[in-house]
Amino acid sequence: MTLAEVAILVGGELNGPAELEISEPVSPEVKELGGIAFAESESYLEIAEQGGAVALLLPRSLRGKKPFIHVDNPRAAFFALLQRAEQPLSLNPGVHATAIVDPTATVDPSAQVGPYAVIERGARIGAGCRVYPFAYIGENCDLGAGCAIFPHAVLYTRVRLGERVIVHAGAVLGADGFGYVWDGSKRLKVPQVGAVVIESDCEIGALTAIDRATVGETRVGPGTKIDNLVQIAHNVEIGSHCAIASQVGIAGSTKVGDRVMAGGQSGSADHMVIGNDVVLTARAAVLQSIESPGEYMGFPARPSFEAKKVLLLTLKLPELFARLKKLEKRANDR
Amino acid sequence: MTLAEVAILVGGELNGPAELEISEPVSPEVKELGGIAFAESESYLEIAEQGGAVALLLPRSLRGKKPFIHVDNPRAAFFALLQRAEQPLSLNPGVHATAIVDPTATVDPSAQVGPYAVIERGARIGAGCRVYPFAYIGENCDLGAGCAIFPHAVLYTRVRLGERVIVHAGAVLGADGFGYVWDGSKRLKVPQVGAVVIESDCEIGALTAIDRATVGETRVGPGTKIDNLVQIAHNVEIGSHCAIASQVGIAGSTKVGDRVMAGGQSGSADHMVIGNDVVLTARAAVLQSIESPGEYMGFPARPSFEAKKVLLLTLKLPELFARLKKLEKRANDR
Amino acid sequence: MTLAEVAILVGGELNGPAELEISEPVSPEVKELGGIAFAESESYLEIAEQGGAVALLLPRSLRGKKPFIHVDNPRAAFFALLQRAEQPLSLNPGVHATAIVDPTATVDPSAQVGPYAVIERGARIGAGCRVYPFAYIGENCDLGAGCAIFPHAVLYTRVRLGERVIVHAGAVLGADGFGYVWDGSKRLKVPQVGAVVIESDCEIGALTAIDRATVGETRVGPGTKIDNLVQIAHNVEIGSHCAIASQVGIAGSTKVGDRVMAGGQSGSADHMVIGNDVVLTARAAVLQSIESPGEYMGFPARPSFEAKKVLLLTLKLPELFARLKKLEKRANDR
Known part of the structure; x- marks a missing residue:
């Protein structure tokens, strides 16, 4: 120009x-x-x-x-x-000759499917979707209009995407949740028969894993953006317009509200409830449910102003011990 | 029904x-x-x-x-x-026409091999195995009966699986361990010539990495379940029936006992020994070997009851500083 | 022998x-x-x-x-x-019949390209490169002589590798950086139009993500070794001969010097500067720039000798509270 x-x-x-x-x-x-x-x-x-x-x-x-x-x-x-x-990753129109599309799958004529993509039984690929090389779209998956599935992304069965969802390279949606029961001598696998639902306008980062629910759905709300290498466990529910940074881990059945921001490497225990507009700073660990909006940090995650105060005082522990020793000496000398 | x-x-x-x-x-x-x-x-x-x-x-x-x-x-x-x-991911019987199986590899007639799977020289695929699309089974790998290798899983050379091992999508077994020596001006790569052994009834999560040993074997014992995005470094040995949650990292040559449970994002330094029946809570960091069974938490990981006590007292540091100041004032006023 | x-x-x-x-x-x-x-x-x-x-x-x-x-x-x-x-992963000479190489791409006659690799428009594969099955080499990528791209590695567009770079299985180079602006009701995606540059003699671990820059380049200097499951965010610059262990996360635009060593699960906030010869111990978190060489640990990362002293005193908090209580009692009894 x-x-x-x-x-x-x-x-x-x-x-x-x-x-x-x-x-x-x-x-x-x-x-x-x-x-x-x-x-x-x-x-x-x-x-x-x-x-x-x-x-x-x-x-x-x-x-x-x-x-x-x-x-x-x-x-x-x-x-x-x-x-x-911005230039999207190159992809020719139509379905590439080497893509394997099951006869019972439905691919919108305006969708693009790259070389060596595999689309399984009963899957539906909406209008204008771009399915890149080596993408695996499992049985009965459903992709709304305008989704982009980058190379090597894997959707197990019954993963449902809204419209304009972006799934980056290597992301895995719908693998089995991590559920076992101890029978006294070994761990029995709890079958994971639920689904994954990603609502419209979400973006899922490279190498991020979102597990299928044991029963019901693991769900990510509209407009939520998830970075690389994030773990979303089975039956987690995430609200709308959240931003989840890299390497965050959210354990099973935790419910995350709307507009929540989670800093890098932060995490949440299972079965927590995290309210709307909560901000977790990097490395924060949610070990108790958080209701009120605001910024939280540390292990366990607490309101940032409290956590920072404690952190600063921790750094003053050497001084504290010295002052205590001095007082003890004075008391003993008396 | x-x-x-x-x-x-x-x-x-x-x-x-x-x-x-x-x-x-x-x-x-x-x-x-x-x-x-x-x-x-x-x-x-x-x-x-x-x-x-x-x-x-x-x-x-x-x-x-x-x-x-x-x-x-x-x-x-x-x-x-x-x-x-429960319905397994769909896969047709036999070896798909587009799968590339080296003539020297052995595939049991009852095994299923999906489209675009690659099976290299000398590999052996046992009875009833399911090898999904895009799986890469490297040279001289050995899969016991009933294993399931999900889409995009990668087994480098000489990875040996027992029976009924499940390897989820995108997992990488047998990549080079992270070993270098500093020669004064640069890092020389230490060749990683060992193997990976995963014993029967293990489950390996999506996008988990288990590195090959420098020499000898990286080994995971029977019945151990590993979640997504976990790092198991070279020469690590893990016992039987452990449960390793998501985003855990175990550094090189560490030995983990039987029935150990490791919470999400926990980790261990290299060359540690972690005894049988140890439980690491989420984010715990093993910096010294742990012999006794029981629950451990924190950085460094200590018995939970001690770690919790210290954590609670840390939160009371503002009160502590205030009480100390008051005492100092009284001493000075006297 | x-x-x-x-x-x-x-x-x-x-x-x-x-x-x-x-x-x-x-x-x-x-x-x-x-x-x-x-x-x-x-x-x-x-x-x-x-x-x-x-x-x-x-x-x-x-x-x-x-x-x-x-x-x-x-x-x-x-x-x-x-x-x-040491035996490299098996690969036949030449370009496999099932590899899809765009006519405008250049593959050196001495390079080896495995089954089901995809090489897009304008890409260049240098002398002696080994491109393994299912590798995706995006538009206008440039690979210097002697690179090895392991199965399922993904290079988006405009990723440039020096000579002898090793990219392990499942690594993703050049995915979009995590950048959005909040427009009052939703997050607008900031287009990520930059590149990724990996200089000669680097090794990139399995399932590691290195994002493309928003504008300009995300860059890794010569001889730097990166382990598995690491996150390198957009516009990060890493110097030469660093060693970055598994599950490390480096947030956007941070500049890392030469010969830096980062322990497992350590991390850095965005826009930090980390000087030459800095050593971060496992789980260290850089929340302020670090200039001086030396070892740093903890959250936030501080010189190790200070951090260790504070850590030890933290463990003595129960004793501290007891001593304080005793002093208070003596003062009150007087």
């Missing part, structure tokens, strides 16, 4: 050569020449002036030495450029 | 319409109509009466308003229904 | 029957007969004498009862035997 074309795309005011070629959106720190960055403040502008970007997106309150475009909201303008630069 | 058929199956006494259609075993809380739930106590009976189940499995001491079946052990009866409802 | 052949290979002095058959390098504790072990001290020699090894590699200061070979450095000699015993 030329700088003039960018200005039109973002609805901004051009300050520089219209014909300047712009390669891609870049960060202000980048060294390679050719891209366009954004800056919202003087300090970021300084960084961007020294970086490799050949043009900048700026608020009307700033002016650059490099060519720039004045916009109302530089971040939103940059976001628009990112969306334009 | 009809309610009468269920009663015969579980060996119970029918109290309700024989012809009532039962869709599936369900939980007492379920809303959808049609299933059968179990209740062992008054309180669960109340929940089940309000749920969608159209019939109940009850002990002889309870009577429901809904149709019910009296049994000696409602939980065991429900378990029998679950086993009947 | 015969013992005489081993002696020549390791450049040692034979003390035993030249024709003795040696099966493989083994550990001193092994029970099976036939292998060769090494011992560097009297105590290891004792263990090895009682194990199944039929011959030993010993320093010139020790003599065994079993046949042995005197060498300058038993560990290095054993290492040489390991290297000789």
Whole structure:
């Protein structure tokens, strides 16, 4: 694109050569020449002036030495450029000759199915779905319109996806929940006959596991985003618009509310209830149910302001022991 | 099934319409109509009466308003229904035309091998094994009778499975252990030439990694169940009938006894010895060997009753500091 | 090999029957007969004498009862035997008939591509690369000479590998970073249009995820070794010759220096800077940037000697409370 074309795309005011070629959106720190960055403040502008970007997106309150475009909201303008630069993983139209689709499965004519995908009995692939190479779509799975199943993702039987669900490479939905009973000498497997339901507009990260329910459903609510390497155990229910960061583990039957944010490596014991708008900081461990919205941290997870206070005092333990010793000495000397 | 058929199956006494259609075993809380739930106590009976189940499995001491079946052990009866409802992932008999089986590999005629499975030189697939699509069975692997290898599971070379071992989707057995030596300027890879042995009746969760030994074997004892996203490092030995929950990490050469239970996200340092019947609570970290049976928690893992006491006192640190300050003031005022 | 052949290979002095058959390098504790072990001290020699090894590699200061070979450095000699015993996962020369290679992709004639591998548009596979079954090499990926991509590894678009990079089974490079903006009612996906760069001589463990950058690059420096089930988030930069153990998580945009070692299950918050030669012990959590080399532990990660002191004092909290109570009683009694 030329700088003039960018200005039109973002609805901004051009300050520089219209014909300047712009390669891609870049960060202000980048060294390679050719891209366009954004800056919202003087300090970021300084960084961007020294970086490799050949043009900048700026608020009307700033002016650059490099060519720039004045916009109302530089971040939103940059976001628009990112969306334009995004290219989905390549996939040809139609069903590839090497894909194995069971005759009883239904694939919408507008769906794309890549090489070596396997779609089992009774599965349904909705309009505009993209099923990438090596994806395994098990018996009676149901994919709503516009889903993307990346290479090597595995859906066991009866996994139901809403619309526009993204499942990244290597994710496994619907494996057996971890349930056994001890019979006195060994563990008997409790059959896991339930389903997995992922509602519309969810994104499931690479190598994340979401187990099927023992009976009933493991469920992830609409708009919830889950990062890589996350474990969602059997019969867990997660609300809408949550953000679950990488390596989080949620144990069996726990119920998570709406708009919950879980930091990296945090976790929850089984059968907990975590209310709406709870924020778990990284590594927090929910060992008792949490009702009230707010930020929680630590092991066990407690309100952050309390947890931080205790953490700080823990660091002062050497001082505490010294002060105690001194008091004891004074008492003994008396 | 009809309610009468269920009663015969579980060996119970029918109290309700024989012809009532039962869709599936369900939980007492379920809303959808049609299933059968179990209740062992008054309180669960109340929940089940309000749920969608159209019939109940009850002990002889309870009577429901809904149709019910009296049994000696409602939980065991429900378990029998679950086993009947269980359906293995679909797989046709024989070896699929697209599976690539090396001519030197041996596949029992009763084994099933799905589309796009790859079985390498010298591998042996025992009677009744189910090898699902995209499974990779490396050179000289050996699968005992009745194993199930789910889609995308990878067995590097010389992985030996006993009988009835289940390996879930995406699990990786036999990748190189993480071993290097620092030569003063870079890390030299220590070749990992050992094997992996998984004994009979083990279950390995989705996306779990069990590394091959440097020399010798990484070994998992009979009947041990391992959840998703677990890391078992090179030369680890795990005893029989253990239960290792999700996201646990066991570092190199650690020896785990029999019937050990490891809670979610717990872990062990390398070269530890963990005795029989040890229970690690969630997130526990074994930094010193543990001999005695019992429950351990925290970082480092200590007997739970001690760890809990310390944890509670940690929460009282603000009070402790206040009491100390008061004492100091009194001493100074004197 | 015969013992005489081993002696020549390791450049040692034979003390035993030249024709003795040696099966493989083994550990001193092994029970099976036939292998060769090494011992560097009297105590290891004792263990090895009682194990199944039929011959030993010993320093010139020790003599065994079993046949042995005197060498300058038993560990290095054993290492040489390991290297000789190592066998790469089997793979035939050339491109397998079932591999799907886009016509615009370039595969060096010396590269090996296994069954059911998929290589997309514009990808380049360098000399001597081994691409195993079910590997997915996305559009415009670039693999330097001598790389090994194990079964089921997934490279999304624009992943660039240096030379001799090893990517283990199930690893996912280039999935979308976890980036969203909250628009008041839902999370909008921030397009992830950057790349992943893995420099020469890196090893990436099984089931490890390295996300593409939002813009720019997620980068791993030369010689860095990463274990299984690790999460490297978008825009992270890791230096050279680091060792990152299993289940570590590094959040977005964090910069890690050279020769950093991260213990199992350790982690870092986003936008941190971790200096050269920092060592994080297992489970350490970097919540503030770390400049100075040295060992760090705990949550938050602090210099180990401080963290250990605090940890020990924490264990003495029951004693502390008791001492405080006693002092209070004395003060009140007065």
